[in-house]
Amino acid sequence: KQGSQLHDDSSEDEMCRNVIRDLTNYGLCVVDNFLGPALGQTVLREVLTLNQKGVFKDGQLVSTKGNKGDLKTIRGDQICWVDGRESCCQNIGHLISKVDTLVMRANRMRDNGKLGEYTINGRTKAMVACYPGLGSHYVMHVDNPNKDGRCITAIYYLNLNWDVQQSGGLLRIFPEGWRGDKVADIDPIFDRLLFFWSDRRNPHEVQPAYDTRYAITLWYFD
Ligand SMILES: O=C(O)CNC(=O)c1n[nH]c2ccccc2c1=O
Numbered sequence: 001k002q003g004s005q006l007h008d009d010s011s012e013d014e015m016c017r018n019v020i021r022d023l024t025n026y027g028l029c030v031v032d033n034f035l036g037p038a039l040g041q042t043v044l045r046e047v048l049t050l051n052q053k054g055v056f057k058d059g060q061l062v063s064t065k066g067n068k069g070d071l072k073t074i075r076g077d078q079i080c081w082v083d084g085r086e087s088c089c090q091n092i093g094h095l096i097s098k099v100d101t102l103v104m105r106a107n108r109m110r111d112n113g114k115l116g117e118y119t120i121n122g123r124t125k126a127m128v129a130c131y132p133g134l135g136s137h138y139v140m141h142v143d144n145p146n147k148d149g150r151c152i153t154a155i156y157y158l159n160l161n162w163d164v165q166q167s168g169g170l171l172r173i174f175p176e177g178w179r180g181d182k183v184a185d186i187d188p189i190f191d192r193l194l195f196f197w198s199d200r201r202n203p204h205e206v207q208p209a210y211d212t213r214y215a216i217t218l219w220y221f222d
């Protein structure tokens with residue numbers, strides 16, 4: 001093997017070990033610069049094209065307080081499902097296979113061949129979500145409250161130069177068992193990959209976003 005390939009394997013293994021360690025210790029894990037800027041941009045361009053083509057279904061209607069205390073109805077997240085083999089989504093497909101590889105390697109690397117207490121054996125299609133700004137948000141929830149099979153949530157963020165102070169859209173996770181009022185605040189920044197257990201251990205919310213906010217989510221089953 002050339003040096004670089006050797007390097008890749010060790011950095012891949014390193015990334016795997018970090019995912020296992022952080023999921024085991026904290027129930028969540030952040031991997032930054034997952035694809036690198038060039039590949040990350042190709043994924044972003046495909047998502048922007050999907051949006052321009054009007055593929056996103058209209059988001060769920062949510063009511064929110066206007067700044068005059070009035071109740072107004074706005075569009076929440078708009079989503080579309082992508083399998084990654086569509087001609088328009090080749091780079092999203094590449095992202096999906098990179099996340100699959102990482103999850104399956106971590107799954108195998110566990111001494112007992114499990115990630116946490118799970119043996120991952122499948123996943124959903126990719127859910128591409130767009131929060132259209134204007135205060136669109138997602139109330140506190142658990143992704144899988146009732147054992148529907150989903151065990152790991154993987155979210156890839158696409159938002160270049162996102163500043164939470166300006167644009168909001170923070171993901172706040174309230175990990176069960178964290179002491180006091182400790183929370184995990186995740187900025188939805190470009191090329192960031194986030195994993196967390198999908199069950200009741202990780203209630204979370206998307207705070208109001210004031211610019212268009214994109215993310216791609218995969219849920220892994222065991
Ligand atoms: O974007 C984020 O940072 C977190 N996002 C979520 O937790 C989240 N969770 N569950 C969903 C179900 C249907 C449509 C969108 C969603 C959704 O954005």
Ligand SMILES: [Fe+2]
Binds near residue numbers: 204
């Ligand atoms: Fe969620």
